[in-house]
Amino acid sequence: QVRLVELGGGSVQAGGSLRLSCVASGSIFNINLMAWYRQAPGKQRELVAGVTSGGNTNYLSSVKGRFTISRDNAKNTVSLQMNSLKPEDTAVYYCNMLGVRSYWGQGTQVTVSS
DSSP states (O other): OOEEEEEOOEEEETTOOEEEEEEEESSOOOOOEEEEEEEOTTSOOEEEEEEETTOOEEEOGGGTTTEEEEEETTTTEEEEEEOSOOGGGOEEEEEEEESSSEEEBOOEEEEEEO
């Protein structure tokens, strides 16, 4: 059974940094896309950043230049370095891994205070 575990959420003041990590356990192969999504209260879940197996990345426009996504294929992990955090970045952040199937983590809360 595949399980994604997210680590690194928490509370920080505006301008601060956090690093999220997601580790996959179980039999998971040929992960094409690893990504981070977020969902703020009352809003739809949105794609924050994604990285393909070939290393191509894409970012939500509002986080470009502040967030960096990276992956370790050998360890089935994906990380999100978040710098210059803003109150509007406050949300539950979810890890997603897409191969033959789509897998989701349980979510981790990120709270940015002004």
